[in-house]
Amino acid sequence: MFLPFFPVVLGFRGLDAAEIGLVLGIGTIARIGASPVLSNLSDRTGQRRLSILIYALAAAALLLLYFLPFGLVFVSVAVIGFMVMNAPIVPLSDAYALDVQRNTGADYARMRLWGSAGFVVASIVGGTLASEDTSWLVVVAIVLSSFATGAVAMSLPRQKRGKEKQDSDAADAATPFRSVWFWPLLTVLGLYQASHSAFYGFGTIYWQAMSVPDFAIGLLWATGVVAEIALFTVAGKLSQRFDPAIFLLAAGVAASLRWLLFPFADTLPAMAALQTLHGLSFGAAHLGAVAILARIVPSQWAGTGQGLLATSVGIQMAIGLSISGALYEVNPDWPFYLMSIVAAVGTLATLVMTPMLRRKMG
Template sequence: MLPYHGQLALKGKTKIVNIPLGAILDINHMTRTPPKVSTRVSGLFAVHFFGFGLFLPFLPVVLEFRGLSAEDIGFILGAGTITRIAASPLLANIADRTGQRRLAILIYSLAGAAFIGLFCGPAEIVLIGSAVVGYMVFQSPVLPLSDAYALDVARNTGTDYARMRLWGSAGFVGATLVGGTLAAQATNWLLLLLIAISALMTGLVAMSMPSQKRGDRTGEPDRADQAAPFASVWFWPVLAVFGLFQASHAAFYGFGTLYWQAMDVPDFTIGVLWAIGVVAEIGLFAIAARLPIRMDPPVFLLVAGIAAVVRWGLFPLADTFAAMAALQLLHGLTFGAAHLGSLAILAKVVPSRWSGTGQGLLATSIGIQMAIGLGVCGALYETDPDLPFYLMAAVAAVGVLLVLALTPLMRRRMAAAG
């Protein structure tokens, strides 16, 4: 892990110190946050992702039980995706401007739960569509704002962001297991109830957390009044590359299950393969702060891109469970390493005050490129089911080349911000 220079205030004097990758990946030399704070942040991720883990895989099943056609379901989810992409940075920016991230999470969570309540009304497409789109819009800024709060905790106290974030992945896994047992017509109402309860709990957990002082733990001046990099030309290609790495999962998210089913892989085995990927992600988050080879953020992105080239390039060739499982283990790198590297860079170059907006813009970058990727992969899948995965390998290779080209710029910007 390459050091970044910072300042340490000691008895009225200023001393230059080296700070490796901030508090996001390294906690060995820093003061730990009180356990209750890190536990509540972990709980915030867990309850939010529990609801997301019920909504994402199982809402189409609920909509089908409500009498909607596949065309109606596609239209509603498409409309929700477009509005979510647009709403995320705007709603996150409102929270940043007011300085009330916890209150914003509460308000957005209550609004999301209220929209789920519309399912109690008549099963009409307009009402159901409003419920889905409204929920997606108001849930869209919750994760960026949660990440912003967690990064402030990491900045101010040295707590390991990755260890807090892994509980979100664990919550998602738990939700898929619970949702699988409730995905029946007689119990679909319970799925909706749990999604609403998860949204409510997210808001309550957010309000239980203490106000997080902005600025950083080393005694540097608070960067709240500094200009955010959003108006700078260099910021946007960097943000696009961050989104590109996550969008390279489009073929798998959209068609991975269908691909395995066409290969006659049993449904239970497919569930196990999905779980292996998320467990690998959790494993990386758990050990990120103690990796024997310390890496700076751009190197995390390079590792993620190389792993994606291998994973997607070999995906169509894996015809045994062992081979499929081995490739799924790479999810810890293709998603996890890309996520940690992106957040570490944003935490460095975006002032704390605008961290929620920065995370919202990252979510939008991912969403736009993911939507494009799903559309292209859908057309390719009709032609040849192998082609979308080879395309994703090529996309990841382009991402690696772009990171290599942009790494000097990113390091300069991180050093200047530090």
Template sequence: MSLPAASLSARVGGLFASHFLGFGLFLPFFPLVLEDRGLTVAEIGYILSAGTIVRIAANPVMTGLSDHSGRRRLSIFAYSMAGAAFLGFFIFSSGMVTALIAVMGLMIFWSPIVPLSDAYALDVVRNHGADYGRMRLWGSVGFVVANVFGGWLAGMGNSQLIVMGTVLGVISTGFVAISLPRQGRDEDNGEPRQNQRPKLFWSPWFLGVLGVIGLLQGSHAAFYGFGTLFWLQAGISEFAIGLLWSIGVLAEIALFFVAGRLGLSFGPLT
């Protein structure tokens, strides 16, 4: 028996929230963790860029494996546990090389979770008429909570707590995902999905959109990697930095809240 749409939407919102709780600790404050371990700014840049490179390479492979198997929820669970294992390796190790291995391993398994969660949420939209924006905004709420909480943890001077909090977020994401009901035509029936080459990918305007998105992501990279360290050097407290990170996400929450209605009035290109 299927769950009422409202209840299922809330549970999918919980999936996004649990993931972004961990990500909201990792993204702003992991560079601070690396700095506390004695790594230079240049070494931090190498580690974060290596994580981005493997994320770009691994994402289509890992999501493709999940799509081929048709077991999206199980994939999120397995990837979450593997990511948590690499974070555990980081906690009990030291040095740049081990940090590099841990971050690269984490990114390989962590990066597919959002697109797989999005795909599951879109199945819920199709099957139950749920509002995607209303589900996804809980991820932004989780991110804001993590920003503020992470700033408080960083202010205590124990950056290891930030890593442990990230581990809890990663593990909880896996358990929330595996508890969700089946969705989609092929989800969890073990039948491989048909491998069709989408015509959309070869459309010139779609490739243009991908290029714009790539530029946007590139402009985010310096901010994500070094925003916290820059603000610390400017004399801003860790707690205030957490609040600064949350400001933009509050605007994102407002956008997700009305996104469903905006989509009725404007097309994707607009």
């Protein structure tokens, strides 16, 4: 609800476009920085579920400041505070889910698909509420969702996280964070998601300029998420045959093809066909990146690893959006061609790094 509709909510609150951009821009920068810091704090305390509860409650409490009858400063504190405290929740949830997979053999992808399904449902509900008279209900729904997140986290069983009794110095030495090769890898993993920045920022605008009806645009977005869910449904079986590097390579090829052909899709069937590639370009990239980090980062520091991945994606996504915006002003097709090149670069880099990756994961 927050990503698609909160800019609309802020507009109904009386903020102009510049103020909305300023608040969300500062919040995005703060979120990028907060994710690895707060995730690392959770890893150091060893209280992953309790951390999710605390962060979720803090996010909800800060967002409630939105309802105070004050001006831009309080609204900014509410929104930026919410974005900061919400930042580590997904990385920590992924880290917990990976512990479950490690300890019980459960299928991470099948757990993750409910995030995609939830996004679809929340988008539909949020769309019905994002009007001037009911926009405040979007804020209430987000606050209630944060409370629910904390409650669900604490209802889950505690997970064993690898060799929890090992010496802390040895645990620190086992982390790849001080290794030179880890940071280029983190950059490449973020590159796959960053190749979607032109679409996230300008895909709807591009289709509107082609006179695609708003309802059809909604269906096109939904097609991508359904393809993503379909991949998550079968990814567990696929992972038994293919290692995470293959998932990344498949994602890179799909993304390169998707963005290269995007400007040429001038009919709804063609657009929908390209949208099905989202299952690979996003879904396979996400599964591959998460699985690689799960194998090379010790369980004790899994939250930090996932938080660093979120930061890598966030930084590169911000850069991609800025460049795409400038290119879109010159030629609307150019941002998508650039994203095709970005995906191709990520694919080539993965090919080069695959032997090293397999050694580290082995």
